[in-house]
């Protein structure tokens with residue numbers, strides 16, 4: 256392997272990798288514009304499946320439920336994740352700190368089936384003893400999603416927070432800001448990009464979740480992945496291709512936007528620094 | 537280097553000594569800070585005068601930053617007292633102390649402009665908007681940064697960032713200003729310029745200042761008094777020339793500048809002179825003043841390289857002279873350092889000012905030379 260001189264081998268490895276990752280999506284996108292009802296036979300270009308998709312009220316409702324849950328999950332996870340990250344990176348050593356950090360991130364490697372099942376059991380138990388959560392629906396899915404998303408968000412935020420220069424917070428305190436003011440005026444604005452990416456991560460994780468939702472949903476709360484999954488089991492409709500294409504488009508645009516904003520800021524920064532250096536002390 | 541630094545400091549000392557002095561504006565008593573049983577600061581007691589620039593000088597890891605952070609309130613001392621202007625501050629939180637610090641990394645808030653950075657403390661103090669603006673303007677003028685008021689910190693060079701950091705820490709008119717390695721983040725060329733500028737500003741405002749540095753040249757140039765720290769303890773406190781010319785121990789003598797240490801014992805202890813017998817010299821050393829010691833006591837005679845005279849022919853004086861062979865020469869432009877080996881095998885460092893461009897009396901390798909020094913050229917060290 257020679258990193259400096261790409262050979263035919265590394266070129267073809269790259270091509271193979273990309274094909275493996277993106278060929279299925281490409282096929283899916285192409286067939287979403289297919290005229291035919293048959294998913295695997297091309298019979299001409301058409302947008303009719305997109306039209307059908309928007310006329311499918313059940314699908315629209317499921318999308319609304321999913322977006323609502325994803326939004327609430329992302330907000331709650333960022334709040335809880337920030338608090339957990341504060342404890343992990345800013346508090347002095349306390350007994351059980353290492354255990355707290357390990358437990359905080361354990362859901363990252365926990366199989367979803369187990370997470371879903373255990374949360375369901377909790378809800379059932381609470382329903383029997385306190386009369387809570389007997390109606391399962393949007394609220395229970397939200398709580399379950401927060402439970403597993405908060406681990407991811409905590410990792411994102413605490414890694415940003417641990418690389419934040421402590422003397423910034425000390426300087427603010429030195430200038431008369433108490434701990435609350437330091438957090439809201441200094442720490443929070445500086446780690447805002449990490450909060451945003453944590454929010455987006457939780458949002459997509461929640462939007463995409465099927466397993467945990469299936470455990471804790473009720474009759475009135477079908478999320479989009481659940482709807483897609485159940486309709487595919489009845490037979491694949493090109494409508495689903497259209498839906499998937501739309502989702503790919505949205506995710507790609509969001510990712511591209513994030514990348515572009517960051518690249519622009521970085522470029523601006525570089526230019527400013529060059530300028531400052533040229534002007535000298 | 538040490539010689540030039542001390543002469544600058546001596547000049548400063550004369551200029552600074554006329555104001556009425558309060559001996560213990562800042563009082564530190566038996567201050568100790570332990571980390572898991574390890575004493576980073578070990579039983580330190582200090583008095584700092586009003587209006588002086590006091591430097592804590594020591595090698596990396598000796599505990600000087602920890603001491604500074606105890607003053608700022610970021611670390612709670614394990615025990616000990618700190619008084620500022622007669623008020624005990626140990627129990628006060630960092631945000632309640634009338635003390636401000638300039639951080640080594642400057643710690644400018646990256647999401648705020650220069651103006652907002654300088655105004656932050658004023659805003660926290662609850663000042664009205666127009667009064668904040670007026671004070672910020674005043675501070676910008678003080679550090680000559682008015683042109684850059686709307687810039688963000690990353691749009692500034694290192695020297696400019698330092699001015700902003702200084703302005704920010706002075707905006708609240710603190711009773712005590714703390715500087716942590718103030719020149720640490722600057723390149724060498726900028727340093728000497730900023731050192732003098734910083735001292736100028738601090739003296740103009742008359743603010744009392746404690747600085748931390750590991751750079752002796754920096755401490756000598758900037759400080760009125762210096763405390764030498766080692767392993768959490770204060771080894772000596774004094775003006776730069778006191779520290780250089782009258783070190784109290786072998787450690788301090790070796791820490792500041794370069795020195796020849798001649799180990800020996802007191803042979804003859806008279807009222808007006810003392811002789812010290814040393815194994816490395818044939819003749820005893822003649823010291824032209826009494827010392828607090830006893831005959832037979834083991835001492836070291838500390839002799840700075842620039843106090844030794846080097847010449848071809850035997851000097852006329854009866855004692856304090858020795859013959860040697862030039863083994864090595866280091867040319868520094870302003871002066872040359874000769875490494876001279878004595879007959880006993882001991883090597884002495886000798887500075888020679890290059891006062892003439894093409895000195896005919898300059899020496900070369902393997903020249904046999906005579907070294908000599910005055911009766912009061914060195915210091916007798918008992919510890």
Ligand SMILES: Nc1ncnc2c1ncn2[C@@H]1O[C@H](COP(=O)(O)OP(=O)(O)O)[C@@H](O)[C@H]1O
Nearest residue numbers: 571575576594595596597598599600601602603
């Ligand atoms: N938070 C801390 N926990 C444990 N040890 C520390 C801490 N801060 C400093 N120390 C130790 O205290 C000693 C002095 O540190 P410091 O005051 O930073 O030294 P200096 O500023 O003189 O280089 C060092 O040995 C350092 O390892």
Ligand SMILES: [Mg+2]
Nearest residue numbers: 597600601602
């Ligand atoms: Mg330090």
